Amino acid sequence: MPKAQLFITCLGDQFYTSTLQNMTHLLERLGVELTFPPEQTCCGQPLFNNGFEDKTRPVALNFMRAFSKSDAPIIGPSGSCVSMVKHHYPSLFKAGTPEHALVVDIASRTFEFTEYLVNVLKVTDVGAVYPHKVTYHASCHYLREMGLKTEAKTLLNKVKDLELVPLNEEETCCGFGGAFTVTYPEVSRSMMENKVKDIIASGADTVVTCEPGCLMNVAGGLHKTGSKIRAMHIIDLLSSKEL
Amino acid sequence: MTDTHPYIGFEEYSEHVPPGIPLAVQQATSRFVGGRAARVAELPQWEQLRQIGSDIRQHTIENMDTYLTRLEEKVVAAGGHVHWAETAEDARRIVLQIAKENNVKNVVKSKSMATEEIELNHALEAAGIEALETDLGEYIIQLAGTGPSHIIVPAVHLKKEEIAALFSEKLDIDAPTDPIELARIAREVLREKFLNAGMGISGGNFLIAETGTLVMVTNEGNGRMCTTMPDLHVAVVGIDKVIPDWESLTVFLKLLARSATGQKLSTYTQFITGPRRAEGEFGPKEFHLVLLDNGRSKILKDPVGRDVLKCIRCGACANVCPVYKNVGGFAYGSFISGPIGAILSPQMLGTQTARELPYASTLCGACADVCPVKIPIPTILRHLRRRVAEGDAFALPTISTPIRVTAMLTSLALAQNWMYRLGARLLPIINPFFRKDNWLSGMPYPLNRWTKVRPLPSFSAHFRKWWNVRSAKEKDS
């Protein structure tokens, strides 16, 4: 029975309890034995991406402490958080030090959720049912840093009665960019409004994404326009048995 | 850097974008992006070309001194003059000196970002020399007195009616609003200028060290005019434009036009090696090459930041940048905009003047995907953010105190699990004050910067408790 550790992410922790619960249930249903290291907090992206590398290090060390108690793979519902661990944590520590060796090991066994399902468990059909028109927003770090170009759509295409419709500028940034939303809120606004316009124009009644950050941004934007379009994390959609 | 550049307030500029700019910029960028995609699809070896282009530029940067020395020898052997300009001031002085020695009263200029960088036109005008931009877009914005909104089509933000009004006013004519007619007017006006100018000033796209050759890539023919009609040709070119040899050039010529506008090749690619050799031939009697440093040699010291010097000025990064497409070129506060501007200006002008620019990005990475020479722009953006936030070997931090304090507190809270969990437990307390339909709005600083744009989901950290309860239940059963 494969084992895995849940990496819930700070945004997941604060705002998306039900998504995390769905993630738990879904993985367990697929036969994964899960543990949840409670010492975890945040991957430290908000600090690292804004140039505060020295201040990121203690946060990274906390992550490493939390997840090194077990050598099981680490699964997170966010491409950007996982990318932070995989691609950027090693640069925080000097090569040759024990911390560096530890972080390289942890980086090698940290996976994004859809990546884990499709590429590790080799599962593409989780028995979900979602009879709706759905459009997909490809999150930037998920797509470009993690290189996950097909996994999400592979999973969506196996959802029963789901009709996937194209999103204009699917790969264009939604304007979240972490702290960017509070650094340059007006530019973030323009980008978000463009994304919302494209989502509405797609004709879908649901927009799905693999990134809690994008979700927060787009869902809030849709709500503000009074739109009835649902914004969902792919985990919630894949947990749907809606009939 | 001896010049002082005004502080670049990207936040302020981006909040005051003139209304027509985003749409105009988006029309231009989508045309170029579509063209580029079509050209890339035709070339199965595109990714291989990008890698070769990147490798050659890397190699050239690492051996820049040798190549520039070779270039100088060859230009001089071909009968040209080489001048080294350490600063922008040096470059202006050199050009003015050449003009003065030759009694030049009228200059025609072909599009050159290097001359914009050193603000050459102001210096020429101050010395009583007419300096006329001849690239149509540059000519228009020169008449309008504004800066460029896009690297390739600098006047794209102006409607044809505005341009007609501009021509009518400045040329004392009754200009029609048809773009073809307006271009014809410009052709006539500028033709007379080309024929009578005492000096032509150009930039350069590449400098071939192997033979001392200046390469100029244009579409209109004004570049050829400026460097063929007057007796004197002065080229102001950044030292980073040097490439080893003609063979390497084939790679860049395959990459450049396709990346910039979606053409296979620009209309005119000129190769100029020294002044003209024969009397009956056209072309300048004197050729001067001004090699511009202006901070580039300093950038070379930084092994991460210096990748910016690989740039071949195609504008592909700007064409795909969602930030740039929403704010246009003016918001970047200097002669160069878009993602490349965000990593070049802080290195040329310093991280005090340009401290806001490295943050003018969501790090989406679209630029890195299209850069023909594979400049890792997001990596350099993070690298420069580090310089602003914490300082590095090249500069002290320049970030504002409130942000630094916020980062300190955030780091503390995120590194201590107990502090983080306490925060998570406390945050839901504030929900009732701001909540409507499970969304929070109208929050106080700093979260107001989020909620003024769209609502925040309510704080609802219940997972940990749920997990503990579930685990306890499982243990019991």
Added chain:
Amino acid sequence: MTNPVTENIRRSLGRTAQSPLSLRPAIYEPRISESIDAEIERFLSEVKKLSGVSQKLSSPEIDSALKTLITDQNIRKATVWETPHLRQLGIAEILNFLGVELISPNANKYEMAQCDLGITEADYLLPETGTLVLRSSDEKPRAVSLLPRVHLAIVTPAALRADMHQVFAETKDSNYLVLITGPSRTADIELTVTLGVHGPKNLYVWMMKE
């Protein structure tokens, strides 16, 4: 010979004047030509895509082709490269006969600017992009392909090369070289494509059949 700029560069890179030059990375393999007929067709088709006018001609057809061009483009003054091939084709004589005033290609720029038509050859041709490669010399001045509003290039299949590599190998020692790919163009005003802003508005390319 030292100067502050190269000194700055050396200091930044940790190099000295004696530092060796590392090996330049390799380029890809150059393109190989297809059959001569395929190359010709490709070349002429690319010229058309650029809004140029291209056709194949044999020398007896030049006469009427020139007559059509003169009429279509309202040519009153023309200038022609004085090269052996163009002399052999009798271009100057035909133009004279058609009542077109001939300006010497070595005339000054003001006179040259009065010309409606400039006739050149091309030293090389690149089929992939429909590009004409022109050298420059006393008998082949640059302005002939630049100043007049109509540019006619009379070219031969022998000028075709597979790729830029071959062209550059043969031309890198030139004092001046220009690659011409289509007529002059701009999209600076509201992205509307306009031809002939400063360079020629009309490009004609005649490929001789022999």
